[in-house]
Amino acid sequence: MEPGALLVEDLEVVYGRSVRALRGVSLDVPGNGVVAVLGANGAGKSTLLRAVSGTLSLHRGSIAGGSIRYDGARLGGRDPAAIVRAGVVQVPEGRRVFAHLTVAENLRAGTLGRRGRTARTRAEHDRVLDLFPILAERREQRAGLLSGGEQQMLAIGRALMAAPRLLLLDEPSLGLAPRMVGRIAGVIREIAARGTAVLLVEQNAAIALDLAEKAYVLDVGEVRLAGASADLARTDEVRRLYLGEAVEPEGAPAPVRTAPRRVLGRWTG
Numbered sequence: 001m002e003p004g005a006l007l008v009e010d011l012e013v014v015y016g017r018s019v020r021a022l023r024g025v026s027l028d029v030p031g032n033g034v035v036a037v038l039g040a041n042g043a044g045k046s047t048l049l050r051a052v053s054g055t056l057s058l059h060r061g062s063i064a065g066g067s068i069r070y071d072g073a074r075l076g077g078r079d080p081a082a083i084v085r086a087g088v089v090q091v092p093e094g095r096r097v098f099a100h101l102t103v104a105e106n107l108r109a110g111t112l113g114r115r116g117r118t119a120r121t122r123a124e125h126d127r128v129l130d131l132f133p134i135l136a137e138r139r140e141q142r143a144g145l146l147s148g149g150e151q152q153m154l155a156i157g158r159a160l161m162a163a164p165r166l167l168l169l170d171e172p173s174l175g176l177a178p179r180m181v182g183r184i185a186g187v188i189r190e191i192a193a194r195g196t197a198v199l200l201v202e203q204n205a206a207i208a209l210d211l212a213e214k215a216y217v218l219d220v221g222e223v224r225l226a227g228a229s230a231d232l233a234r235t236d237e238v239r240r241l242y243l244g245e246a247v248e249p250e251g252a253p254a255p256v257r258t259a260p261r262r263v264l265g266r267w268t269g
């Protein structure tokens with residue numbers, strides 16, 4: 001297994017007794033770069049991230065089968081703090097910041113529970129402010145007064161304070177104006193360029209496929225398509241359902257069959 005790689009195999013997740021949210025999901029994320037997970041509402045994207053970050057039980061969910069391994073060690077069954085210490089940190093959907101705390105206090109909260117603070121923390125803090133100059137300008141402002149996009153930056157910045165090697169991002173573009181979506185995309189690209197791998201869950205397929213080297217399409221809890229982003233972006237199914245393009249039914253190349261677990265192209269890494 002490549003160092004820093006995440007390997008999910010045949011993952012089954014249930015909520016309570018009756019909801020099977022993920023069925024036989026397998027995916028791998030290399031130790032660097034961006035991997036995207038696309039899918040409509042309810043496809044199981046957030047569930048996948050919760051399973052990796054160990055937070056399923058907070059939502060009354062549990063792993064019913066399969067395995068999750070990170071950097072060669074099992075993650076399934078470990079508590080969220082241990083998973084953060086292993087280097088895997090999630091930015092949950094909905095940019096949950098502490099509204100009554102200042103920007104600086106929110107960032108400090110990202111290091112709570114971390115061992116070996118001080119010098120490393122300061123370095124992380126400087127890196128985050130370098131990545132998000134707006135947070136440096138607003139450091140004494142209450143987080144609740146920031147715009148939606150700035151709160152998203154703060155949520156990502158707080159996660160980066162834990163010095164992740166793998167960042168799990170849940171719908172970072174949700175509800176943001178197009179200009180801000182572009183800025184967030186630039187930040188994700190920069191995070192990956194600085195050596196943190198990113199598992200990006202997104203409904204905005206155009207952004208996700210542009211950022212990621214490879215992508216998975218989840219549909220009702222199963223992997224429906226997987227492959228290099230460029231290959232996926234050319235399939236009729238992705239163009240029609242996720243990129244909102246009008247795909248000519250006649251005279252166009254034959255539509256790609258939507259068999260589950262279809263793997264397109266070849267991946268490296």
Ligand SMILES: Nc1ncnc2c1ncn2[C@@H]1O[C@H](COP(=O)(O)OP(=O)(O)OP(=O)(O)O)[C@@H](O)[C@H]1O
Pocket residue numbers: 015016019020021039040041042043044045046047048059060061203
């Ligand atoms: N806490 C929960 N209890 C019961 N069922 C849940 C719970 N959370 C999610 N589900 C169900 O699990 C399935 C997958 O939901 P999930 O939130 O993972 O999808 P998603 O792809 O992230 O969708 P969205 O983009 O709307 O967040 C859905 O059928 C959803 O209704």
